[in-house]
Amino acid sequence: MKRIYVYRLFERFWHWTQALLIIFLGLTGFEIHSEIRFFGFENAVHYHNSAAIAFLVLIAFAIFWHFATGEWKQYVPTLENIREQAQYYALGIFKNEPHPTEKTALSKLNPLQRIVYAGLKVVVIPTMVTSGLLYMFFRYPQRYSVAQLNIKGLENIAVVHTVGAFALVAFLMAHLYLMTTGHTVTSNLKAMITGYEEVPEDRGEKTFTAAELVGAPGGELS
Amino acid sequence: MMAVALSVVALWPSTDTSATPLAKLKTKFSSKHTSSVDHTQFAVLNQDFKTPQDVTQACISCHNKRHTEVMATSHWNWSNVEYVPDKGLLSLGKSNILNNFCVGVSSNEQSCTKCHIGYGYKDKNFNFKDPRNVDCLACHDNSNTYVKGSGQAGLPDKIVNLKLVATHVGRPERANCGTCHFNGGGGNNVKHGDMEQALYDPSPDVDIHMTSAGSDMSCVDCHSATNHQMLGKVYSLSSANRDRVQCESCHTELPHNDSILNNHTLKVACQTCHIPVYAKENPTKTYWDWSTAGKLKDGKPYEVKNPDGTDSYLSIKGSFQWGKNLQPEYTWFNGTATHYLLGDKVSDPSKPIQINTLLGSYDEPDSKIIPVKVMRSNQMFDEVNKYLIQPKTFSAHPGDGGFWKDFNWQTASAEGMKSVGLNYSGKMGFVKTEMYWPINHMVSKGDKAVACSECHTRNGGRLKNLKGFYMPGRDQNDFADLAGKSLILLTLIGVLTHGLTRMIAHKKGGF
Known part of the structure; x- marks a missing residue:
C-alpha cells in the first residue's frame, strides 16, 4: 500500500462545489417541476437561478483550470482496457480481483469513467447550460430583436432541461454507488476529500508526490 | 470650507425613494385638478332654467364646439363603428347588442336611457342630431345633486335644481361615472363585478388607486379624454384593439424589480396577478335564469331576498345567483372581440351561446392572459328561428306588452322582436348563454398579488384551463x-x- 496524491486542491474544491450546486439545482429544479415541495415555488425559482449563475462561474474557472493544467486530456475517451474494465464491474469485482486499470495522478480515470465524464462535460452539462440560459432569457428572443430564434414556447426548452435533470439524478446515484468500489469502500471518498488515495503497491510505473506535481508541467495552480 | 461641505451634501447621490417610478406616479396624481373658472359667476348660468335643454343651450353658448365632440362619441350614439373580426365593419353598441342581463335596449328605451347622456331617447326615433338633447350635466355636475328620473328617457328627475347644477359644473367625478357604470344591469355591481359603489371610498385592499388612503385617483385620471373621446372600452360592446386604458401607459411594461416577474408581462396582463379577487365589497350577479320569471302571488309580482340583501328571485326577472370575493376566470385576449348579433342563427343551442367572444391565443404576439368575470344566463330564445329574443320588458302602463307589467312572454317577445325588425315564430324557449367581462378594476396592493404557486402548480391552479402553452410547475411532457x-x-x-x-x-x- 502506498499513498499517492491524486486530486489537487482546486480539483477538490471544484468537485465538491459542483456536487453541492448540482444537488441544490436538482432540489430546486424538481420543485419547479412540481415533483417535490420544499422551498415554495417562488423561492425555488430564485434559488435555482442564483445557483445556476454560481454554477456558470464555477464552470468558467473549471474550464480554465482544465486547459491551463492540461487535465482535460484525462477525459479523452479511450478504447484501451475498456473491455477489461467492463468485465471487472460485471464479474471481477465480485471475485475481489484487482482493478484492471491502475490509478495514478496522471491517469486517474478508468476507460469507462472517461466515457461517462466526457459525456457529462461535452453533452449533458452544455445541454443543461444552454437550455437553462434559454429558459432564463426566454422572453427576450421574442420581444427584443433576436427574431431569428423565434422560440414559440417554453415546452421544448423545458423538456430538454428536464430530461437532462433526470439523467443527472441517475448519474448521481450511480456515481455515489461507484464511489464505494475503490480499493476500499471509502478510499475514493477520502481521496476526494484529502487529495490522497491509498492504492496497491507499484506495478512499475512512476508515481508522484504532491511536491513533484506542483513543480511539474501542468502542476497545481492553487 | 462650509461651501465645500454643502456642495458635497448637495451632490451626494440621493437615496430618496421619491425617485422611483412608482413614487413619481404618486406625486403626479397627488396634485389634484383645480378648475380654471368659477361657473357660479357666469350670468348665463344664473337663471331659472325651465328645461334641461335650456341648460345645454347655455353651455353651448360658451363651449360652442364641445357638443359636436360629444355627439361623435359612443356615450351619445350608443354605437360605434369598429372592425369586428370575421364580420367586418359594423356599428355596434348598447343600442343594438344583446347581453345576458336585461337583454337589450330596443323597445325598452324609455327605461334604459336613464343612463344615456341625452334627453328624450324614448324610442329608436330619437333625434341624435339635435345638440340641445346633449346632457352635459350627467357627466359634469359637481354639485352631486343631479339625478336622472326613472323611466323618463334620460330627463333629469323633477327634484333637480337646474340652476344649482349648472353653476357647479366641472371635471367629471366618480359619482358622475358611477351612477351609471356602477349600477349597470339594474343594481350595484350587478354587471361588472369590479365596478361598484365601494369605489366611491374604497379601502386600500379594495382598490389601491382610488383609495383616499393612497393616490385617491378618480375615474378620469385613467379614462382620460381627448375631445370627449374617452379611453377605455368594455368588450361586451367593443370589438377593436384601440382606445384602451392600459396599466402599462403609466407603469411601463417592465415595472417589477424582479426580472422573472417582468418576463411575465409579455404574456400576462397586469390585472391577472394584481386583481386576485373581484366583487370585494358587495356581491355581483353571476347567474341569471329568466325561465323562472313571471310567477305571481295573488296575481302580483313578488321578490325573494337572500340573507345578504341580494335578490334571489324577482317575478319580473327570474332567479339569480350572486358571488362575492370571486376568483376570476382567465382567458387569452388580443384586444379584439366578436359578438352575437341580433338575428344570428344558433346551430347548436345545447351549447352555451357566446354573447361575446374574447379573441386570442398563446401564439398571437399581442395576446395576454386576462382575468374575466363570466356571466352565465338562461334566456329567451326563438325555438323555430333559432335566435335569441329581444324582449320588451319595460312598460309605462299595463297592456302594452312589456313583461314587467303583463308577465306574458308571447307579447313581450312579439313586441321586442318587432322593434328590431325580426320575425318571432311564437315558439319561445330558454337557452344557456355566456358573456365575458374583462376584470380591470379593484387592483390590490402589490403584496396581495396572486402568488406564483397559485398558477405554477400541477393541479387545480388558476390557469388550469388555459391551453396552448407550457407553464413550468403545471405542465410536463409525459x-x-x-x-x-x-x-x-x-x-x-x-x-x-x-x-x-x-x-x-x-x-x-x-x-
Missing part, C-alpha cells in the same frame, strides 16, 4: 417524465443489485 423516471428506477435497481451481490460475494470471500 413521455420525457416517464423516460426520466424509468432511467432513475433502473439505475436504482442496478446499483442495489450490484451492491447486494458485492456484499454477498465478499462475505463468501468472492465467488
Whole structure:
C-alpha cells in the first residue's frame, strides 16, 4: 500500500462545489417541476437561478483550470482496457480481483469513467447550460430583436432541461454507488476529500508526490 | 470650507425613494385638478332654467364646439363603428347588442336611457342630431345633486335644481361615472363585478388607486379624454384593439424589480396577478335564469331576498345567483372581440351561446392572459328561428306588452322582436348563454398579488384551463417524465443489485 496524491486542491474544491450546486439545482429544479415541495415555488425559482449563475462561474474557472493544467486530456475517451474494465464491474469485482486499470495522478480515470465524464462535460452539462440560459432569457428572443430564434414556447426548452435533470439524478446515484468500489469502500471518498488515495503497491510505473506535481508541467495552480 | 461641505451634501447621490417610478406616479396624481373658472359667476348660468335643454343651450353658448365632440362619441350614439373580426365593419353598441342581463335596449328605451347622456331617447326615433338633447350635466355636475328620473328617457328627475347644477359644473367625478357604470344591469355591481359603489371610498385592499388612503385617483385620471373621446372600452360592446386604458401607459411594461416577474408581462396582463379577487365589497350577479320569471302571488309580482340583501328571485326577472370575493376566470385576449348579433342563427343551442367572444391565443404576439368575470344566463330564445329574443320588458302602463307589467312572454317577445325588425315564430324557449367581462378594476396592493404557486402548480391552479402553452410547475411532457423516471428506477435497481451481490460475494470471500 502506498499513498499517492491524486486530486489537487482546486480539483477538490471544484468537485465538491459542483456536487453541492448540482444537488441544490436538482432540489430546486424538481420543485419547479412540481415533483417535490420544499422551498415554495417562488423561492425555488430564485434559488435555482442564483445557483445556476454560481454554477456558470464555477464552470468558467473549471474550464480554465482544465486547459491551463492540461487535465482535460484525462477525459479523452479511450478504447484501451475498456473491455477489461467492463468485465471487472460485471464479474471481477465480485471475485475481489484487482482493478484492471491502475490509478495514478496522471491517469486517474478508468476507460469507462472517461466515457461517462466526457459525456457529462461535452453533452449533458452544455445541454443543461444552454437550455437553462434559454429558459432564463426566454422572453427576450421574442420581444427584443433576436427574431431569428423565434422560440414559440417554453415546452421544448423545458423538456430538454428536464430530461437532462433526470439523467443527472441517475448519474448521481450511480456515481455515489461507484464511489464505494475503490480499493476500499471509502478510499475514493477520502481521496476526494484529502487529495490522497491509498492504492496497491507499484506495478512499475512512476508515481508522484504532491511536491513533484506542483513543480511539474501542468502542476497545481492553487 | 462650509461651501465645500454643502456642495458635497448637495451632490451626494440621493437615496430618496421619491425617485422611483412608482413614487413619481404618486406625486403626479397627488396634485389634484383645480378648475380654471368659477361657473357660479357666469350670468348665463344664473337663471331659472325651465328645461334641461335650456341648460345645454347655455353651455353651448360658451363651449360652442364641445357638443359636436360629444355627439361623435359612443356615450351619445350608443354605437360605434369598429372592425369586428370575421364580420367586418359594423356599428355596434348598447343600442343594438344583446347581453345576458336585461337583454337589450330596443323597445325598452324609455327605461334604459336613464343612463344615456341625452334627453328624450324614448324610442329608436330619437333625434341624435339635435345638440340641445346633449346632457352635459350627467357627466359634469359637481354639485352631486343631479339625478336622472326613472323611466323618463334620460330627463333629469323633477327634484333637480337646474340652476344649482349648472353653476357647479366641472371635471367629471366618480359619482358622475358611477351612477351609471356602477349600477349597470339594474343594481350595484350587478354587471361588472369590479365596478361598484365601494369605489366611491374604497379601502386600500379594495382598490389601491382610488383609495383616499393612497393616490385617491378618480375615474378620469385613467379614462382620460381627448375631445370627449374617452379611453377605455368594455368588450361586451367593443370589438377593436384601440382606445384602451392600459396599466402599462403609466407603469411601463417592465415595472417589477424582479426580472422573472417582468418576463411575465409579455404574456400576462397586469390585472391577472394584481386583481386576485373581484366583487370585494358587495356581491355581483353571476347567474341569471329568466325561465323562472313571471310567477305571481295573488296575481302580483313578488321578490325573494337572500340573507345578504341580494335578490334571489324577482317575478319580473327570474332567479339569480350572486358571488362575492370571486376568483376570476382567465382567458387569452388580443384586444379584439366578436359578438352575437341580433338575428344570428344558433346551430347548436345545447351549447352555451357566446354573447361575446374574447379573441386570442398563446401564439398571437399581442395576446395576454386576462382575468374575466363570466356571466352565465338562461334566456329567451326563438325555438323555430333559432335566435335569441329581444324582449320588451319595460312598460309605462299595463297592456302594452312589456313583461314587467303583463308577465306574458308571447307579447313581450312579439313586441321586442318587432322593434328590431325580426320575425318571432311564437315558439319561445330558454337557452344557456355566456358573456365575458374583462376584470380591470379593484387592483390590490402589490403584496396581495396572486402568488406564483397559485398558477405554477400541477393541479387545480388558476390557469388550469388555459391551453396552448407550457407553464413550468403545471405542465410536463409525459413521455420525457416517464423516460426520466424509468432511467432513475433502473439505475436504482442496478446499483442495489450490484451492491447486494458485492456484499454477498465478499462475505463468501468472492465467488
